[in-house]
Every structure is written in C-alpha cells, then in structure tokens.
Amino acid sequence: MEKTKVAVVGACxxxxxxxxxxxxxxxENFECVATVWQSSxxxxxxxxxxxxxxxxxxxxxxxQLAYLKEDIEKAHIRKLVSLKPDYIILDLYADTHYGxxxxxxxxxxxxxxxxxxxxxxxxNKERLAAVSLLNSPEQLPQVLxxxxxxxxxxKRLLPDSRVVLHLFEFTDAFINKKGEHVKFEGPKYSYIxxxxxxxxxxxxxxxxxxDVTTVDMRNRYYLGDExxxxxxEPYHFERQYQLDFISKFSLLCHxxxxxx
Amino acid sequence: MKVGIIGSEATRGIFIFNAYDxxxxxxxxxxxxxxxxxxxxxxxKNAVDFSAYSTxxxxxxxxxxxxxxxxxxxxxxxxxxxxxxxxDVMYTSVQHDGSIVTRNPIMLKHxxxxxxxxxxxxxxxxxxxxxxxxxCKRLVDTVREICPKALVxxxxxxxxxxxxxxxxxxxxxxxxxxxxKSTLLKRINSEGECMFDxxxxxxxxxxxxxxxHPWGVGLAKYENKYNTHMLGLFxxxxxxxxxxxxx
Numbered sequence: 001m002e003k004t005k006v007a008v009v010g011a012c013x014x015x016x017x018x019x020x021x022x023x024x025x026x027x028e029n030f031e032c033v034a035t036v037w038q039s040s041x042x043x044x045x046x047x048x049x050x051x052x053x054x055x056x057x058x059x060x061x062x063x064q065l066a067y068l069k070e071d072i073e074k075a076h077i078r079k080l081v082s083l084k085p086d087y088i089i090l091d092l093y094a095d096t097h098y099g100x101x102x103x104x105x106x107x108x109x110x111x112x113x114x115x116x117x118x119x120x121x122x123x124n125k126e127r128l129a130a131v132s133l134l135n136s137p138e139q140l141p142q143v144l145x146x147x148x149x150x151x152x153x154x155k156r157l158l159p160d161s162r163v164v165l166h167l168f169e170f171t172d173a174f175i176n177k178k179g180e181h182v183k184f185e186g187p188k189y190s191y192i193x194x195x196x197x198x199x200x201x202x203x204x205x206x207x208x209x210x211d212v213t214t215v216d217m218r219n220r221y222y223l224g225d226e227x228x229x230x231x232x233e234p235y236h237f238e239r240q241y242q243l244d245f246i247s248k249f250s251l252l253c254h255x256x257x258x259x260x
Numbered sequence: 261m262k263v264g265i266i267g268s269e270a271t272r273g274i275f276i277f278n279a280y281d282x283x284x285x286x287x288x289x290x291x292x293x294x295x296x297x298x299x300x301x302x303x304x305k306n307a308v309d310f311s312a313y314s315t316x317x318x319x320x321x322x323x324x325x326x327x328x329x330x331x332x333x334x335x336x337x338x339x340x341x342x343x344x345x346x347x348d349v350m351y352t353s354v355q356h357d358g359s360i361v362t363r364n365p366i367m368l369k370h371x372x373x374x375x376x377x378x379x380x381x382x383x384x385x386x387x388x389x390x391x392x393x394x395x396c397k398r399l400v401d402t403v404r405e406i407c408p409k410a411l412v413x414x415x416x417x418x419x420x421x422x423x424x425x426x427x428x429x430x431x432x433x434x435x436x437x438x439x440x441k442s443t444l445l446k447r448i449n450s451e452g453e454c455m456f457d458x459x460x461x462x463x464x465x466x467x468x469x470x471x472x473h474p475w476g477v478g479l480a481k482y483e484n485k486y487n488t489h490m491l492g493l494f495x496x497x498x499x500x501x502x503x504x505x506x507x
Contacts, residue, residue: 169432172421172466173466180465181465181466181467182464182465182466183463183464183465183466185463185464193439193443197439218432219431219432220429220430220431220432221421221422221423221430221431221432221468222430223430223466
C-alpha cells in the first residue's frame with residue numbers, strides 16, 4: 001500500500017509525531033517528505049530576501065543553517081510544491097514563541113535555534129528585535145492574515161494536498177525521572193497561561209472564519225517529560241501525546257480515503 | 261486531635277477522602293464557603309428565621325448573616341485551625357442588610373432576590389487584595405484571640421485545571437475564568453502565608469481532580485492522592501510545631 005506523504009510546517013510538537021523514537025510504527029503508513037522548520041507564517045508569506053553566507057556563520061549545525069536559509073530565501077514553497085505531500089500539517093508554535101524581525105526589507109523568523117545564533121544577528125541585534133504573539137498580542141490579526149494567505153497559497157499551488165492544523169496547547173506540568181508529576185515553575189515558564197490563552201483565541205478565530213481540518217489535541221491533559229530526548233519543555237510531551245496524535249491523524253486520513 | 265476548618269471543600273476533603281486513617285482527627289466546620297471579608301464583617305441588621313432550613317444550609321447561611329463562626333470556634337476549642345481561601349476567589353462578597361455576605365450557591369438558594377443583582381464590593385484585583393489582606397489579618401487575630409493555644413495553619417490550596425475521567429484519562433478543565441481565579445488564589449495564598457503558624461501546600465507537585473469524586477468534578481475537589489499527600493504534610497507540620505513548642 002502506498003504511504004501517505006506528509007509535510008510538517010511547524011515545530012517539534014508536530015514533527016516529533018513523525019519520528020520513530022516517539023512513534024516506532026509511523027513509517028508503516030506515513031512518509032514525512034518535508035519539514036518547514038519553526039517558521040512563522042508571517043515569514044512564510046513574506047517576499048524572499050538574501051543574507052550573505054559569510055554573515056550566517058555561527059554555532060549552527062548544517063540542518064539549522066539549511067532551515068534558516070530556507071526561511072530567509074522563502075525556499076519552502078518550491079520544496080513543498082516539488083514534493084507534493086498529501087497532507088500539510090501546520091502548527092502555530094513559531095508565531096507564538098519566536099515571532100519575526102525585519103531583515104533586508106523582508107521578514108524572517110526570529111528563531112533562537114538558527115537566526116539568533118548567527119554573526120548577522122549579533123551584529124544587527126538592536127534592529128532585529130523579535131515581535132511575537134507572546135510579546136505583542138496585538139499582532140494576532142497579522143499572524144491570522146499570514147496564516148490564511150499561506151493556506152490559500154497551498155490550495156492554489158497544491159490543490160490535491162490537504163491542509164491540517166494541529167491544535168495544541170502548552171502543558172503546565174511534567175513527569176520527572178522518579179515518575180512524579182511536577183509543575184513547571186519559575187519565570188522561564190511564566191508564559192504558559194498567556195500562550196495558551198493566545199493559542200485558543202487564535203484557533204477560535206481561524207475556525208470561525210475558515211473551514212480548516214484539524215487534529216485537536218486539547219481534549220486530554222498531557223504532561224511534559226523530563227526524559228524527553230530534546231530537553232524538558234512545556235511542548236515536549238509524554239509519549240502518549242505522539243501516539244494519540246498519530247491515531248487521530250490516521251483516522252482523519254482513513255476517513256478521507258473512504259470518502260474520496 | 262480536634263481540627264477546626266475555616267474554608268471550603270478543598271480542606272474538608274483532606275479529612276474525608278484519604279488513603280490514610282483519618283479517624284484520629286475530629287474535624288468541625290467553623291466557617292464554610294464564606295469569603296474572608298464576609299467572615300470579619302458585622303452581622304446583618306434584621307433577624308432571619310432558620311427553622312425551615314436544613315442543618316447544612318443553616319450552617320452556611322447563619323454564619324454568613326449572623327457571623328457566628330467565633331462562637332463555633334469557642335465552643336469546639338480546636339487544637340489546630342486550618343484555613344483556606346478558595347471561597348474568596350470562587351464567590352463574591354456583596355453588601356446585604358448592613359453587612360457583607362458571600363454570594364455562594366446556598367446563599368443564593370435562600371436569598372436569591374436579595375443577592376442576585378448586587379454588585380461585588382471590590383472593583384478590581386488590587387482593590388480586592390488590599391481589602392482582603394485587612395480582612396485576613398482580622399480573621400487570624402480573632403482565631404488567635406479565641407484559641408490562643410491553637411496552631412493556625414494555612415492550606416495554600418490550588419485550583420485544579422485538570423481531572424482524571426472515569427476511564428482514567430487526564431482531561432483539561434475548560435473554564436474561561438480558571439486562569440484569573442487561579443492566579444488570584446496563588447496571590448492571596450502567597451500574601452497571606454506570613455500570618456500563619458504553618459503552611460501546607462502541594463507545590464511543586466501537580467495533582468488533578470477526579471470525575472469519580474463523590475462531590476463531582478470541581479476546581480477544588482481533588483483526587484485522593486492530593487488529600488493523602490496534604491494530610492502527610494499536615495501531620496508533619498503539627499508534629500514540628502508541637503516539638504518546637506515543647507523545646
């Protein structure tokens with residue numbers, strides 16, 4: 001049987017559901033053909049720009065550099081079109097958490113895992129302040145418009161692909177290595193409640209304006225995981241999360257196949 | 261050990277739904293589901309006939325109208341008084357008949373026409389906290405005056421944003437007012453701590469509510485695991501205080 005081709009336009013909260021470390025069997029049915037990594041929708045629909053390679057040096061690995069260049073040059077559209085995924089799964093992590101900054105008359109994601117590690121960022125730090133939903137909630141209409149522009153673009157360029165929005169929330173507690181449930185506490189995590197309220201507002205507005213297919217993960221309470229391979233964070237969930245996501249997504253694909 | 265409760269289901273549940281044997285503790289409700297501001301206000305002007313009320317309803321309404329909790333405290337003479345502030349954020353305080361009373365479900369059941377349209381006495385959070393701090397101090401001072409030997413303990417109760425459903429699956433509580441109430445409760449718990457002899461709190465551990473809780477799902481109706489954990493902390497604090505006092 002042919003595998004369903006999936007593209008993830010989002011962050012680890014979605015991408016890790018298509019990772020054998022978390023869902024060992026996912027490749028039986030799915031192939032993750034493309035990842036547009038941690039890019040804000042505002043950046044994704046902005047015009048391409050250029051930053052010289054020698055300015056992009058820094059403590060980035062090859063993958064991080066490749067994703068950063070894609071974000072700057074807006075190469076993701078070409079990538080998605082050439083790979084023709086059956087499903088494009090989106091999440092709003094980058095818009096909530098990272099935000100954007102102006103770079104050479106365009107807009108780029110202010111990503112601490114890529115742009116912010118470069119010499120270019122260090123040199124221009126003062127004029128590259130990040131505007132995210134968390135620090136500027138008034139930006140919500142722009143993010144919303146960018147999100148709609150992106151899905152319209154996908155519908156036009158990839159009419160056979162289906163866009164799915166992953167509705168997630170940050171969690172406020174985690175399982176520690178002793179198996180105890182512990183709250184995320186301290187200033188580092190003070191954003192959780194605000195971020196969730198923003199995300200829910202965002203989801204509500206999207207769904208009231210457009211008929212967008214979703215995988216809604218909010219009806220169950222999930223904990224974070226201290227043993228998560230990529231570190232302890234309010235969006236690095238216990239294994240049940242990725243398993244439930246794949247189950248829900250599989251059902252959605254199955255329903256689509258039956259109705260096509 | 262005699263334990264008086266000035267609070268809500270959050271504290272009462274600890275001494276009822278517990279994996280440990282709770283028979284060692286003889287608990288008595290001194291004031292229930294009543295705001296601190298209401299507890300320290302004067303009585304209402306006009307007498308009310310409680311003869312048709314059930315015992316439970318009378319316990320709550322009579323205290324709210326006539327402020328009888330100090331007499332109850334004196335009569336029971338507890339060795340420990342446990343206070344929680346869940347009612348302060350779950351219900352509002354309103355003016356009524358020359359006093360301040362709590363607009364909680366039992367009060368509304370009996371005095372709906374008098375209370376339903378009353379505006380709350382505090383306009384915003386800062387106004388609330390400053391009024392509450394004065395009331396809290398007065399409440400604790402009154403407790404100490406009546407029971408000078410009693411250990412006065414704050415149960416720094418949290419509101420739960422999750423519960424375990426009948427199938428054992430954790431679910432999120434969806435309430436628009438949860439964040440605001442939870443933040444306010446954290447704030448007053450923290451600001452009130454210094455007034456008490458001891459504080460019991462579940463931090464940093466995370467607990468849930470439970471759909472099979474005999475009182476149903478609620479923000480302050482905790483799973484037994486919480487109650488067991490808190491009773492352990494409570495016993496420790498009481499022992500610690502006894503030890504300190506005997507030294």
